[in-house]
């Protein structure tokens with residue numbers, strides 16, 4: 001399985017203060033630290049997207065299929081799907097803010113409401 005990174009983890013690797021240069025392309029993460037000085041389009045064009053999503057910019061340049069192939073050799077992982085991670089774990093009652101009493105099935109809640117309505121119409 002691919003190593004997963006959050007968007008904020010990638011953002012920390014922005015090439016500043018000796019940090020590596022990571023970019024996002026589609027759902028994948030690339031460490032292009034050693035490549036920036038070899039980049040035919042210049043280091044600056046990549047550094048602008050250090051720690052960020054470079055998908056749009058990369059596509060807009062119209063990179064050749066060789067460039068896309070070369071890019072693959074810098075892949076270090078994929079972006080973690082935060083939403084999917086939350087869904088994959090069963091929430092507890094406490095997670096959704098319910099206490100022991102509120103765990104009662106829905107009908108029990110409605111019963112007291114029905115009684116209240118009946119009482120109201122008696123008068």
Ligand code: HEM
Pocket residue numbers: 023030032035039040041042045046049054057058061062063064065066067068070071074
């Ligand atoms: C791992 C990532 C990247 C790889 C492997 C890569 C590779 C290359 C290669 C091989 C070329 C020569 C032309 C070609 O074959 O298409 C190129 C040109 C270029 N790249 Fe990248 N590139 C990367 C990321 C980026 C990013 C993020 C940008 C941001 C805008 C960028 C901007 C450019 C520009 C402006 C050129 C010059 C185009 C021209 O002279 O017509 N590249 N790149």
